[in-house]
Amino acid sequence: MITLKNLHKSYFTASNSLHVLKGISLDIHQGEFVSVMGSSGSGKSTLLNILGILDSYDKGSYHLDGKLIQNMSEKNAAKYRNETLGFIFQSFNLISFKNAMENVALPLYYQGVSRKKRNVTALEYLDKLGLLEWAEHMPNELSGGQKQRVAIARALISKPKVILADEPTGALDTQTSYEVMEILKEINQEGITIIIVTHEHDIAAMTDKIIKLRDGVIGDLIINGDLASFKKSYAKNVATL
Amino acid sequence: MEVQGEATMFDIDRWKEIISALKKNKLRSFLTAFGVFWGIFMLIIMAGAGKGLENGITDGVGQIATNSFFLWTQRTSEPYKGLRRGRWWSYENEDVDFIRKNVPEADIVTPRLFSGGGGGTSNTVRGERTGSYYIKGDYPEWAKIDPVEVTNGRWLNNVDVMQRRKVCIIGETIFKELFDADEEPIGEYLRINGVYYQIVGVIKPISNININGRTEESIFLPFSTMQIAYNYGNQVHIFGITAKPGHSASTVEEKVMAALKERHKIAPNDVQAIGHINLEKQFKQFSSLFTGIQILTWIVGIGTLLAGVIGVSNIMLVIIKERTQEIGVMRAIGATPRKVIGQIILESVFLTTVAGYLGLFLGVLLLEGFNKILEMAAASGSQDIFIKQPEVNFTVAVACLTILIVSGAIAGYIPARRAVQIKPIDALRDE
Ligand SMILES: Nc1ncnc2c1ncn2[C@@H]1O[C@H](COP(=O)(O)OP(=O)(O)O)[C@@H](O)[C@H]1O
Numbered sequence: 246m247i248t249l250k251n252l253h254k255s256y257f258t259a260s261n262s263l264h265v266l267k268g269i270s271l272d273i274h275q276g277e278f279v280s281v282m283g284s285s286g287s288g289k290s291t292l293l294n295i296l297g298i299l300d301s302y303d304k305g306s307y308h309l310d311g312k313l314i315q316n317m318s319e320k321n322a323a324k325y326r327n328e329t330l331g332f333i334f335q336s337f338n339l340i341s342f343k344n345a346m347e348n349v350a351l352p353l354y355y356q357g358v359s360r361k362k363r364n365v366t367a368l369e370y371l372d373k374l375g376l377l378e379w380a381e382h383m384p385n386e387l388s389g390g391q392k393q394r395v396a397i398a399r400a401l402i403s404k405p406k407v408i409l410a411d412e413p414t415g416a417l418d419t420q421t422s423y424e425v426m427e428i429l430k431e432i433n434q435e436g437i438t439i440i441i442v443t444h445e446h447d448i449a450a451m452t453d454k455i456i457k458l459r460d461g462v463i464g465d466l467i468i469n470g471d472l473a474s475f476k477k478s479y480a481k482n483v484a485t486l
Numbered sequence: 487m488e489v490q491g492e493a494t495m496f497d498i499d500r501w502k503e504i505i506s507a508l509k510k511n512k513l514r515s516f517l518t519a520f521g522v523f524w525g526i527f528m529l530i531i532m533a534g535a536g537k538g539l540e541n542g543i544t545d546g547v548g549q550i551a552t553n554s555f556f557l558w559t560q561r562t563s564e565p566y567k568g569l570r571r572g573r574w575w576s577y578e579n580e581d582v583d584f585i586r587k588n589v590p591e592a593d594i595v596t597p598r599l600f601s602g603g604g605g606g607t608s609n610t611v612r613g614e615r616t617g618s619y620y621i622k623g624d625y626p627e628w629a630k631i632d633p634v635e636v637t638n639g640r641w642l643n644n645v646d647v648m649q650r651r652k653v654c655i656i657g658e659t660i661f662k663e664l665f666d667a668d669e670e671p672i673g674e675y676l677r678i679n680g681v682y683y684q685i686v687g688v689i690k691p692i693s694n695i696n697i698n699g700r701t702e703e704s705i706f707l708p709f710s711t712m713q714i715a716y717n718y719g720n721q722v723h724i725f726g727i728t729a730k731p732g733h734s735a736s737t738v739e740e741k742v743m744a745a746l747k748e749r750h751k752i753a754p755n756d757v758q759a760i761g762h763i764n765l766e767k768q769f770k771q772f773s774s775l776f777t778g779i780q781i782l783t784w785i786v787g788i789g790t791l792l793a794g795v796i797g798v799s800n801i802m803l804v805i806i807k808e809r810t811q812e813i814g815v816m817r818a819i820g821a822t823p824r825k826v827i828g829q830i831i832l833e834s835v836f837l838t839t840v841a842g843y844l845g846l847f848l849g850v851l852l853l854e855g856f857n858k859i860l861e862m863a864a865a866s867g868s869q870d871i872f873i874k875q876p877e878v879n880f881t882v883a884v885a886c887l888t889i890l891i892v893s894g895a896i897a898g899y900i901p902a903r904r905a906v907q908i909k910p911i912d913a914l915r916d917e
């Protein structure tokens with residue numbers, strides 16, 4: 246689903262340049278549930294943004310669903326983001342003057358779906374996430390967990406192949422975090438590829454594959470057996486559930 | 487992109503977005519909108535006032551023949567054919583046929599005699615009451631050049647002139663001054679400069695252009711009667727002449743003047759001997775004055791409007807800046823640049839159009855109110871109102887709205903372009 250080859254990314258500021266990603270090569274298959282870890286400033290968000298075609302890269306290649314993503318026009322990028330990708334942000338990023346239903350329906354608006362139809366669909370998704378009775382509420386009337394679930398519904402409504410989440414639980418308490426992770430797991434089981442950025446080990450432990458960034462390259466790739474032990478060492482946290 | 491059909495202007499979400507965006511910036515939106523409002527308001531008021539002045543003057547002129555000119559005599563200023571300069575001279579009855587024969591482009595050629603005038607010694611008597619009025623000896627044709635409204639009785643006719651009847655037509659002021667309101671003037675007699683005339687008609691002017699004194703203070707006698715009764719011989723004081731359709735009054739005037747000079751032995755280069763006024767020329771001057779007013783109106787109006795529109799562009803820039811993150815989110819979930827730009831332009835057009843429409847509406851309302859006051863003043867008899875029906879025509883209103891929509895679009899486009907030029911991730915990161 247996602248193939249990165251020797252990907253580089255630098256940030257240029259007026260005075261100096263910062264080489265953040267120094268050759269990332271990576272394969273993520275359809276249906277995988279992947280987490281990206283690393284210390285603060287290690288480039289996790291940068292990587293995720295490139296995957297989301299929200300940012301460009303300097304060198305190497307990025308294939309999404311078999312298609313090379315490079316020098317893409319903003320119009321095409323918008324189409325990909327709308328149809329292939331779904332985003333979940335740490336700060337939820339709901340539109341403050343739209344109610345929950347309208348927020349969820351927004352991606353369909355950009356697809357040109359009629360208002361009636363997209364609102365019906367939005368209600369279905371809100372129902373799935375247990376938020377049906379909150380449909381008419383404005384974002385500021387919702388708790389953090391509810392907001393994030395609205396955001397998840399919004400990411401899901403356009404039936405994306407990949408969901409990208411930058412610290413989706415970063416602003417939530419532990420219990421709500423775990424609830425959100427449960428939802429993501431269920432979504433993953435329906436076949437949607439999920440990539441989350443997190444610095445919390447217990448969150449990462451709930452995924453199938455952990456990519457650890459260190460000094461701009463992949464320091465560790467934890468899968469399968471290794472994952473089992475990784476999970477074990479953080480079972481304590483999980484047990485507190 | 488291919489299925490954008492429904493997500494157009496009429497989508498409720500769009501309007502919700504517009505309203506909430508503007509609500510968030512209430513004061514700024516208001517101030518900016520006010521700029522546009524004021525621009526269009528001023529434009530309407532100025533255009534209306536200009537038009538009112540034009541209407542007032544055009545209307546005041548009434549149906550007076552605008553292709554007419556008037557000729558009278560003055561002392562010569564050049565010696566000619568053995569005649570000294572400074573000579574007094576006058577037109578004669580024979581000049582009428584002479585002009586008709588020599589200048590076929592002249593249409594109506596009508597002579598007039600006149601005497602007396604307001605403020606002079608009183609020349610008109612009815613029993614105890616007396617007055618000083620303008621006395622004019624006319625042919626019925628005079629009213630074809632300077633029409634009057636007959637409010638009682640009739641105007642002069644050819645039989646009056648042929649039979650030298652001792653009849654007269656009086657202006658309304660004279661009726662008011664010499665009669666009680668409930669008296670019937672028709673059939674009554676007036677003594678004018680010692681001669682009795684029977685009143686056959688009362689008139690009031692249509693035009694407020696007066697030739698040889700105010701029409702409502704004038705007494706009209708048959709030309710022939712006046713000439714005989716007061717021993718004018720075959721003298722004519724003034725000619726009223728119109729040009730035939732398709733001929734310029736100025737050209738005809740030149741020809742008539744040349745012919746008359748020839749006949750009366752006046753030097754061709756004597757510019758003083760014939761006094762003249764040409765209404766065609768006057769009206770041309772007026773119409774260039776009106777054009778001038780209009781141009782000025784539009785320059786000032788559009789300038790003000792432009793300032794308003796630049797204001798809108800500015801506020802849009804600020805609004806967009808404040809909404810950078812929101813626009814980032816919109817783009818992350820699939821808003822194409824076109825969608826974003828379209829939305830912002832629509833907001834801007836909405837702001838300018840609503841404000842502009844309000845300005846248009848209030849401007850027109852004010853003009854209407856003003857018009858009502860003017861009409862009331864006119865109805866209560868106030869004279870010499872030189873502004874009439876201040877109004878803006880449909881074309882002006884449509885032009886204003888078009889300018890507004892176009893400039894609103896431009897005002898929105900600049901900030902919109904900026905909004906999509908930054909990378910979505912930079913937009914999202916914006917705090
Ligand atoms: N737009 C930018 N311009 C300059 N430097 C940036 C920019 N975005 C991120 N960085 C820098 O790049 C590095 C990686 O950032 P990021 O990917 O956000 O790290 P992480 O998400 O792992 O904390 C950090 O040092 C950060 O300061």
Ligand SMILES: [Mg+2]
Pocket residue numbers: 289290291
């Ligand atoms: Mg980060």
